[in-house]
Amino acid sequence: MSLEQFKDKHYGKKGATKRSKLEAGFVDFKIGFLLQEARVKKGLTQEALALKVGTTKSYISKIENDVKEVRLSTLKKIVESGLGGNLELSIQV
Secondary structure (H helix, E strand, C coil), X not given: CCHHHHHHHHXXXXXXXXXXXXXXXXXXXXXXXXXXXXXXXXXXXXXXXXXXXXXXXXXXXXXXXXXCCCCHHHHHXXXXXXXXXXXXXXXXX
């Protein structure tokens, strides 16, 4: 199940009150979820990813579980060096 399908099923379609409340506080959780999803897709454990980027398994876990906020520079290093991907950001006004 994709993240969008999960949100549709449990919080309603975009525009629903419950969904809007979720979206308002969703950014940090989304980063952790996307990081975990990418890590698993690459077949890496938290420990293996941590070793590749010079951090700890605990730190990766805290980011994935929305316990710790991640700096943009650190996130970029995790995505690019650890996962071999590209970090893309967007701003919507």
